[in-house]
Amino acid sequence: MRPFKNHRDRLAWFGEQLDLALPAPRGYTDKQRKLEQVVAFVDVIQAEVRRYSRRRRLTFVDCGAGNCHLGLATALFFTKVEPRPVEIHCVDKNAVLMAKHRDTADRLGLVNMHFHACDIDELSVPAPVDVVTALHACDIATDKAMHLGVQTRARHILTVACCQQTLVKSIRANAASTTAITRHQVFRQRLAYMAGDAMRALLLELEGYEVDVVELVSSRATDKNTLVRARRRNLPANPVHAEALASLMASFRTVPALAHYLGRATSVKRDLQCTRPTPWRLR
Template sequence: MNQKTIQKLNLFFSGLVTRYAENEALFKEIRFSFKSGLKSFPGKVEARDGLRYHFKGAAETLGMKAILDRVLAEAPAYDSLKLIYEERGSVMEIEADDRDVRVKNREITAEPAKLPETSPLLNRTYLINHQKARALLTELDILTQDGKLRNDKIRKYSQIDHYVEILQKDLEKFRNAKHTVHVVDCGCGKSYLSFVLNYYMTEVMKIKTTFTGIDISEKVIETSRQMADRLGYRNMTFIQGDIRTLTTRQRPDIVMSLHACDTATDLALNFGIRNKADLIIAVPCCHAEMNRKFSYEPFESMLKHGILKRRLADVLTDGVRCLLLEQEGYDTTIMEYISPLETPKNLMIRASRTGRRSDRAEAEILNLILKLNYAPALYRYLNDLDDPSDETFAEHESE
C-alpha cells in the first residue's frame, strides 16, 4: 500500500485507539487480513487477560495503540487490508488499498431464532429481541444452541422482557448521563436480570454502563462470572460478600434486588438509600420477620388465623418500605410485576430519588411503629438501631 493510504489508515487507527479507551468494556475483538496477490494473511486481537495480538503464528499481549501500530507497520508490504473492529452491538469495517481507505459502521444482527408455531411470541413484539439477543438468550437457556425457543422457558422469557418493559421509562432518564451508569444487583444469584438489563442498556439504548453483582454464595458468583466471560460482557463484576459491609468503588446509580428473602430486601433498600442511588428496584420475597413480631390489639380476634396474619404482614411490610423510601426522599410506586397466578412473589417496588425528604411519611412511620408495637427491619437499618449481623442475608432463589 502506498504512503497516502498509510497516512489515512493512521488517522482512522488514532480514532480507534480513542474509541477503545472510551468503550473498553464493550470491546470484543479485531479481525484483520492482509492480501498480497492471491494470498491472504489473517490476524486477530482478542480480549483475554488484556489484549492478545495474533499474527504470523506469534501472539503477544499489547495495548491497543501498540497493536494498531504493528498493523500499520505491516501495511506497506501488502496490497490491501480488511480490518473488522467489533464491539457489543456494533462493528466498524475498514478496507484499505492503493486507491483509498473505506470505513463502514453497522449494527450486529443474529440469525433468526426458530420459534414454535404455537408460541405467543409470534403475536408480540419483545424488547429483548430473540434475533438480536440470541447469544444472551442462549446463555440464559431460553433458546437452544440451534436457536429454538424452549417451550418450558416461554414464561421466563415473557417475565424478563416484561421487567425491562416496566423499567423502560426509568432507564430513559440515564440515556444522556455524562458518566458511566453503575448498576448494583444485591443478592444477585444467577444474575439473569442483570444480564438482560446489561444487554438492553448497553446494546439497545447505547447507555455506557457497569454492573456489580453481590451475593453471599461463592458458587453463584462464580457461575455469573463464567456466564459474563462466555458472553464477553466485560463491564460486569461479581463479588462474593455481604451487602451489610461491602462498599463499591463507584456510587451506584441503580440498585436492584429480585426475590431477596425476608429482611434481605430491606438490606438492599438500605444499601440503595445510604448510597443515594437514583433508582431503586426491588421485587420482595417472603415477609417472615413482620409476621413473627408485630401485634395490633384491635385485630387480635382476626389475627389468630395464621393465614390472615401472614397476608397482613405482607401488606404492612411493603407498605412500610414505601413510606420509608418516601421519608428518605424517593418518589415511590408499588405495582404487580407479573400475574399472581404465576407466582405470589409478584410485587415490584420502584423508587426514584428526588432528594426531598417527607416529614409526613416520617410521622406516619412513627405512628405505625407505636401501634404495631414493632420497628420494622428497614427502619432499624436506616437508624442504626440494632446490628444487622444477627440477620441472615439470604441468597436469591436460582432464577
C-alpha cells in the same frame, strides 16, 4: 441495536441468552415465569434511565443476585439491545453462584460486570450509584438493598420482595389487633407483604425519595409481584409520613429492618408501647 419482531420474540431471545427457554415448552413453566419477571424488570429499569445521556456511564447494583438473571439481562440489554456504557455489580453471599455467573458473563462477552461474594451490607462501591435493584431477595435482604441505595445516594431503588419471614413472625406474635386475620397463614403472609412494603415506602420517602408501589407482572407469573419504585428527589422529610410510619409500627408492634439500618427505630420505640395508635391519613 437488536430489533425484536414482537414481545414473544423478545422473551425468546432473552430466554436463550439466559438459559431460561425450554426447547419445547408446554404450559407455563417456572423458567417462563422467571423470564417474564426478569424482562418486565428490565423494562422498568430502561424506563427509569432513558432520560439520562447515552454517553454517561450508569452504575447498577443488583442485590441478592442469586442466579444473576436480572444482572445478566440488564447487561445484555444495555450491551446488545440499546447500547450504552454501564457498570453492573451483582452481590450475593453464595460464592459458588458468583463464580459460576462470572463465567457466564465472560461467555456472553459482558466485560462490564462484577460479581461480589459477600453480604449486601459488606459491599463497597463508589457513590453515587445510579440504580439499586433487588428481585426476590430473601427476607431482610430487601431492606439491606434499600439501605445500600440510600447510603450510596442511588438515583433509583427498585425492589420486589420475596419471603418476609422476619416480619411475618413479628406480626403473628405482636399484632393482637389483627389476630382474627393473622391466624390464617395465607392472610398473615399477604398482610405482612402489604405492611412491610408500606413501611419501607414511607422510610424511603423520609429519606427524600419519591415512591410509588405497582405490580411488576401478572400474578399468574408470581404472587410476589409488588414493585417498590423509588426515585431520589432530595425532598424534605414530611411529618405526615413520619406520623404514618409510627402509626403503622405501633399498629403491628413491629419495626422493619430498614428502620434499624437507617437509624430510625429508636425514635418510634415509644409508639410501639401504644395500645391504641393514633389514626393517620396521608394528604
